[in-house]
Amino acid sequence: MRFKDIAGQAVLCNHLTESVDAGRIAHAVLLHGPTSSGSLALALAYTQYIYCSDRQHMDPTTDAHGLRADSCGVCAHCRKIEQLTHSDVHLLFPNTSIESNKGVKSSADQRNEFRSFLLQHHAFGSLDEWYAFLGVANQQGIVRESDADDIVRTLTLKSYEGSYKTIIIWMAERMNSTAANKLLKTLEEPADKTLLLMVAENTATILPTILSRTQQIEVPRVTSQTEWPEEFAPLFVNWMRMLFKLNMAQLSHQVDGLASMGREMQKHFLAYTSEMVRQCLLHTMAGTANGLHTGDERFDSAFPSMITIRNAEQIYRALNDAAYAIERNAAPKITFMQLSFTLSKLIKNR
Ligand SMILES: [Zn+2]
Structure with a gap:
């Protein structure tokens, strides 16, 4: 060693x-x-x-x-x-x-x-x-x-x-x-x-x-997993809920919040969202009780079934495209708004 x-x-x-x-x-x-x-x-x-x-x-x-x-x-x-x-x-x-x-x-x-x-x-x-x-x-x-x-x-x-x-x-x-x-x-x-x-x-x-x-x-404790900022979990939960309701005023407000983060943070948040989707898919496929850990129990038990083998790949692609657009200096508000519509459709048509 x-x-x-x-x-x-x-x-x-x-x-x-x-x-x-x-x-x-x-x-x-x-x-x-x-x-x-x-x-x-x-x-x-x-x-x-x-x-x-x-x-x-x-x-x-x-x-x-x-x-x-x-x-x-x-x-x-x-x-x-x-x-x-x-x-x-x-x-x-x-x-x-x-x-x-x-x-x-x-x-x-x-x-x-x-x-x-x-x-x-x-x-x-x-x-x-x-x-x-x-x-x-x-x-x-x-x-x-x-x-x-x-x-x-x-x-x-x-x-x-x-x-x-x-x-x-x-x-x-x-x-x-x-x-x-x-x-x-x-x-x-x-x-x-x-x-x-x-x-x-x-x-x-x-x-x-x-x-x-x-x-x-x-010997200090080292966490083996990537550390995500604390605010990501509630942000993700709110955003996903918003995609169901698709109330334009609320969604626009949410997108403003996402757009106001720095670009690195936005990419980081998209990576976090991908990771959550991956965990949901694992959860759905394995049928295990060990799902998400966002701190919102109702969300953690209900949301994973929204991700299926049929929509997961397109969701990943949409998230990757958005991250790529942000890296290329696309307007974050438009990027997140478009992404929201795409995700909303994919989740509803699971
Ligand atoms: Zn030696």
Whole structure:
């Protein structure tokens, strides 16, 4: 995992590489935040950067990802860490007995499954996805005493390949108290050149004595979907309702509002409308209850059926044509008025 593969966390990535370059690597670090925002991916990228034998440095103001540095991704250390086969990097995680493997006593017994899971989800998979991967719906995996024993044993061994020994504990909050207490001992007298990287979504259940011996780093939440401006949803709902009534005075007022937005915003709003239409079509075709989320319940339940396989394509085309016209400096009022008539007809003749 390289930092460039983690979207939306450049500030944190740069903070981590800076601390490594300055020789400030803490013995114990806790990254807390949603796995979907990259907390485990960050732990892996950080580890890879520490071991990399050919660290890359760039100008963050011109780098496409806003990064100041990253691991090379091709040296032997990088490759082994990317394949999760580096002999000095150990992974602990909530492990659990499954039907096909009843004898799971520690992370070591489930290492291959976890490796497949991580590679499949690029380290962004959630705990629920991990259980689903194992096929255990309600079973609660834990980081156990035997996992802590493995840590203690690992730390007393000499490192194989690098100068550092790293233990990454994913979902540290799923550690049972015996394991946590054993771990605490290693934190009290940290061995030289060891790094304990804990990753947690919720720190409330982690022993305060562990937290106090750990450098805590908050991983900000990143939303994977495009963020639409808040005003788009009510604007869209009003506009669509207007297309049914086709009251000219009200429609004209609505179009004035749309025409007064900047051109970029108008294009953005048309893209939003396309996305809503796409979701409606998915909803209609799948017959699922998970429709729109505009905040207007009546609209959300009634509107999706207006979009059918028969009118969707023409609606997309009308929206695209309007966006193209706006890009070419067409008068926005006329463009939105024409678009409104076209959409009104298409929706009514579904
Ligand atoms: Zn490298």
